[in-house]
Amino acid sequence: MKLATRSLLAVSLVLGGCAKKDDVVVETSDRVHVTDADIDKDPVALLPGGAVGITRVDVPQVFRSQFGPRLLSAVNARIPLPPSAGFDPQRDLSALYVGVYSMEGANSAGVAVGTFNPSAIDAAADGTTITPLGAPLVKTNYTGRTIYVSRNVGFAVLTANTVVFGDETGIRRVLDRVSEGRAKHEVPAWIDGVLTTPNAALALAFDFTGQAPVESLVKTLPFLSGVKTARALGNFEAPGMNFVGSLTYPDAQTAQTAAASILNINQMVSSYGFLMSLAGIGNPIQKLDATAVGSDAQFALSLQANAVQWALGQLIDRLSAPQTAVPAQSSTQSLQSGSHP
Numbered sequence: 001m002k003l004a005t006r007s008l009l010a011v012s013l014v015l016g017g018c019a020k021k022d023d024v025v026v027e028t029s030d031r032v033h034v035t036d037a038d039i040d041k042d043p044v045a046l047l048p049g050g051a052v053g054i055t056r057v058d059v060p061q062v063f064r065s066q067f068g069p070r071l072l073s074a075v076n077a078r079i080p081l082p083p084s085a086g087f088d089p090q091r092d093l094s095a096l097y098v099g100v101y102s103m104e105g106a107n108s109a110g111v112a113v114g115t116f117n118p119s120a121i122d123a124a125a126d127g128t129t130i131t132p133l134g135a136p137l138v139k140t141n142y143t144g145r146t147i148y149v150s151r152n153v154g155f156a157v158l159t160a161n162t163v164v165f166g167d168e169t170g171i172r173r174v175l176d177r178v179s180e181g182r183a184k185h186e187v188p189a190w191i192d193g194v195l196t197t198p199n200a201a202l203a204l205a206f207d208f209t210g211q212a213p214v215e216s217l218v219k220t221l222p223f224l225s226g227v228k229t230a231r232a233l234g235n236f237e238a239p240g241m242n243f244v245g246s247l248t249y250p251d252a253q254t255a256q257t258a259a260a261s262i263l264n265i266n267q268m269v270s271s272y273g274f275l276m277s278l279a280g281i282g283n284p285i286q287k288l289d290a291t292a293v294g295s296d297a298q299f300a301l302s303l304q305a306n307a308v309q310w311a312l313g314q315l316i317d318r319l320s321a322p323q324t325a326v327p328a329q330s331s332t333q334s335l336q337s338g339s340h341p
Helices: 002-016 037-040 059-064 069-077 118-124 166-181 188-195 215-220 252-270 273-278 305-319 329-337
Strands: 053-058 093-100 108-114 138-142 147-150 152-156 160-166 202-207 229-235 240-248 283-295 296-304
Touching: 053 059, 059 069, 059 093, 069 305, 108 166, 118 152, 118 160, 138 166, 147 166, 152 166, 160 166, 188 202, 188 229, 202 273, 240 252, 252 283, 252 296, 296 305
Parallel strands: none
Antiparallel strands: 053 093, 053 202, 093 108, 108 160, 138 147, 147 152, 152 160, 202 229, 229 240, 240 296, 283 296
């Protein structure tokens, strides 16, 4: 196991003890005006509170990996911007922060950090130029800011370095927080400990204390039954993709049962070996370790590169834009007719 992977594993064992004092971007008792500097200072503070999970993606590290070209293809297949906007995700994106607010359906808000050209983006939203999604980029106004949308994929440019994206509710909740001076850091310290872990291409933190994983997911992955929190770090080193992390349960016995269930995944996947061999990937799991430490089930997972490449190919196929153009009116319908959050 390479040094970076060992470092990620070591970090995962102490994530629960990591702490960071909540940073308030805007004190609502002092002022309600949010400056560009306020917005750019803390992307996580822009995300609405009460997230079930938050994921951070180190975009340059991801694009530099062996899977970079395929991942870039997946991004380009869903980017709601025409070339005239002057945006190159490989060149201009630094990080993504995505908050998930419901385990039952699509309810998310994300913040993209990088370099953007607001004037070029606004000019590209002419209602006629087709984006890779097969629809034009059009715009509407909310809280004095412009929301851009193409085929129901929406975003709003907050500054030259910060863009908010997500579904209709997510975007509007972020814009409400900014306009009302409520953009403050509202995540627990342990989540900060995960998201700020250095050198991790992916950092994921989920808190299920207020909302358990959906039943269908638990049936597929029994070790999620009773889980309270989950954290994981990932990289793209050999043999392909690696994750380390921990799942926290109400007691040690449940954690031991979960660790055993995690180890059973390898056997379950192996039972589909014939079908996977037809796809040319074999068993995707190179290594899977799990052990119970107190009320935590700690794990380390390594996936084969060819399996990751195959999965990315499937993702690209699913994300491929339709060939028929969509009128501008239908692209903006949901944002314009949606109810106020």
